[in-house]
Amino acid sequence: MSILQDRAWKLKYTPDHGDFVKLLYEPMLECAVRYDRLTGYFSASALALAARGVEGLIRNGGRMRMVVGCTLDPPEIEAIQRGEELRAQVDRHLTAIPLMPTDPGTAKALELLAWMIAQGRLEVRVGVPCDAQRRPVPAEGLFHEKSGIVEDKTGDKIAFNGSLNETAAGWTKNWESLNVFTSWGEPKKTTISLVSGLTKPST
Numbered sequence: 001m002s003i004l005q006d007r008a009w010k011l012k013y014t015p016d017h018g019d020f021v022k023l024l025y026e027p028m029l030e031c032a033v034r035y036d037r038l039t040g041y042f043s044a045s046a047l048a049l050a051a052r053g054v055e056g057l058i059r060n061g062g063r064m065r066m067v068v069g070c071t072l073d074p075p076e077i078e079a080i081q082r083g084e085e086l087r088a089q090v091d092r093h094l095t096a097i098p099l100m101p102t103d104p105g106t107a108k109a110l111e112l113l114a115w116m117i118a119q120g121r122l123e124v125r126v127g128v129p130c131d132a133q134r135r136p137v138p139a140e141g142l143f144h145e146k147s148g149i150v151e152d153k154t155g156d157k158i159a160f161n162g163s164l165n166e167t168a169a170g171w172t173k174n175w176e177s178l179n180v181f182t183s184w185g186e187p188k189k190t191t192i193s194l195v196s197g198l199t200k201p202s203t
Contacts, residue, residue: 029053069143
């Protein structure tokens with residue numbers, strides 16, 4: 001099993017550095033026994049992108065836990081206040097979104113997602129806006145935190161935050177940036193070129 005200290009990690013990643021999946025996502029998961037993620041949006045295709053890393057996580061006996069953003073409409077809030085279970089309301093809210101695969105790749109991603117949950121390798125919770133008494137309330141915004149922590153078998157950890165959601169577009173298509181922190185010292189520093197806007201490794 002690889003460990004996190006086997007690799008050199010940068011303080012910051014942008015698309016200037018290359019493919020996020022190959023540079024960061026897969027290598028982290030290959031070392032992981034735990035992956036905790038806060039994300040505004042999630043798609044099963046993100047797991048399929050990092051299949052090699054996910055295989056490593058599973059081989060290591062690891063688990064992934066996520067909190068994903070969700071908002072409820074006023075009628076749903078009123079139903080909750082009438083005594084309906086919050087879980088049932090959230091389930092109905094999410095199942096209203098079509099999940100029929102649109103292509104073979106999506107089908108495989110959904111199969112992987114279902115398998116991980118069934119095997120206890122993935123736990124998903126939904127972040128719902130609440131008041132000070134923890135009662136669900138209507139909100140125009142949503143849970144939009146984007147951060148993660150990966151832990152390996154030695155107890156070392158990598159934490160990251162930035163603009164990236166746990167989606168295929170976030171990891172491969174959008175212009176995103178991630179700041180990286182390690183539990184054992186500073187990752188490799190980067191410098192920013194103000195003229196070109198490109199991020200380059202320091203020398």
